[in-house]
Amino acid sequence: MKLFWPLDKSFTEALEVLQQTPANRPFEELIIDFTQVLSKRFLRTRNQPEIVALGYWLRRANIQQMQTNFEQQYENLNIRARGIVFHIAPSNVDTIFVYSWMLSLLAGNRNILRISSKEQNGLNLLLQIIMEELAKPEFKGIAQQTIICTYGYEETITAQISAICHTRVIWGGDATVEAIRQVPLTPLANELTFPDRFSLAVLSSEAVMALDKKALETLASQFYNDVFWFNQMACSSPRLIIWTGKQQNEAKMRFWSRLEDVIQDKSYELFAATQVLKYTTTLQLAAKERVNQIKHDVYYSRVQFQQIEPNVREVHCGGGLFYEYDVESLVDASSMICDKDQTLAYFGIEHQQLVSFVEAISSRGLDRVVPIGQALNFDDTWDGQNFLTSFTRSVVIR
CATH class of the missing domain: 3.40.309.10 (Aldehyde Dehydrogenase; Chain A, domain 2)
Structure with missing residues (x-):
């Protein structure tokens, strides 16, 4: 395994810190501030149009519209984060793990990101920007709620993470989805899959x-x-x-x-x-x-x-x-x-x-x-599934 974040801990230590760190409420101001810092930096990467598009998607107006829609949909309900979300990213689109992570983060969750091991210029730049921002003192809370790693086909690591996560998100081909589905989740966990389309x-x-x-x-x-x-x-x-x-x-x-x-x-x-x-x-x-x-x-x-x-x-x-x-x-x-x-x-x-x-x-x-021209535009509903709904739970208080 290669651990990108955190920088100063082993994977086991990072898991312990992440599990001990409380989840956030959906759309907390600290999370929105973090998205805006990333947005501004992504928008400056003019030689990487897909990263610029990600930065545009993260702009404050879009986040605020998501928040408004979310709050209107769940008005008068007690909405909480699910807990820990395990994201398994694809190798063909290097920005997709950020979209998945940002939506889960906005929902208030702690996150474990398994990214592709393939060498890609866009992915390297994304990681550099993200790690620089996570290292800043003002984002310590988010840093403690985040693990970014890559590993091969070690089923034991996938099983270890799946045993503690509350939502698993699989991006990849049909074979990838089928293989990872063989690894059990806890009974209370849900799963989102995005196979070949x-x-x-x-x-x-x-x-x-x-x-x-x-x-x-x-x-x-x-x-x-x-x-x-x-x-x-x-x-x-x-x-x-x-x-x-x-x-x-x-x-x-x-x-x-x-x-x-x-x-x-x-x-x-x-x-x-x-x-x-x-x-x-x-x-x-x-x-x-x-x-x-x-x-x-x-x-x-x-x-x-x-x-x-x-x-x-x-x-x-x-x-x-x-x-x-x-x-x-x-x-x-x-x-x-x-x-x-x-x-x-x-x-x-x-x-x-x-x-x-x-x-x-x-x-x-x-x-x-x-x-035409908007085929690659990401949305908080993808493949017919609403992320913010899947990444949260409603607590009923009578």
Whole structure:
């Protein structure tokens, strides 16, 4: 095990201190002050847009809105923190553990964070900032309520933490969730799981064709952010593109050409291994699935499907691989939505069309419908679960 925080104690000593330190009340001023210090520092990391986005999410106005919504929802109730929350972070999105931690902290909990052991520039910078702020005297209370560590597949450590936590949060692939679920929790503990998900985008071909050059560039830039910030590996990054209307061919040509210009302007880094993986994945799809056409460009590959089956989601490799599917009306695509589908990012689709589409879905699929450019925006409700509700408990006093 590698212990990032605290700096001056062993893991066993840190656990003892954390267990002896009382939990906070939801939205205590000290916690809000801590979020604001982090927000300001994250916003200054201009070369890391995903960290800037985290800083923007932590800004005071957003925290205050969360607090207002929370207090209105639980007005006249005695709401307490659950106690100790154990967060198991994924390796594909280095900021996610901070979102999970901040929401638990705002709910008043003590926290144990197991982060990825992969070397990532963004993760290193996040840790540096967080540890510098935790070391300040004014945040001693939060520091004593926080453990940040990383370790491999040692089940004994996971079991040790799971035996004392009151909530366990698992971010990771299906295999990770399945493996950790084998480790028992105490009878009173609850668990939140965020396994592999798949996301989509829908664009109206008529709306794309109606855009002037500047508006088209804005759309392409927003789409780039949704897809390439995490190299299409974030669960909410669009991988399947649904085109509606009757001008699909013209709209595709216009959109993809502009996106290529945007990718070049962003100096996106191409990796040979990713290019090879995309190429082999498209060949696999062409051999086994109902595919009309495959197009390889420098920065992305596109696969036009006649029909989308649930299994093609498992084949997707990220890195700029796009499935495409054409329908006249969005509701015509409702039957292809499966349980695994999480986010639908849209452009040029009217609100009532989106409502009709969601109502027509017969599976458990889709938890978020957001404009293109907001696919990666985090919220206190994710995968249909409200964090602040799950991270607290209501004490009934008659």
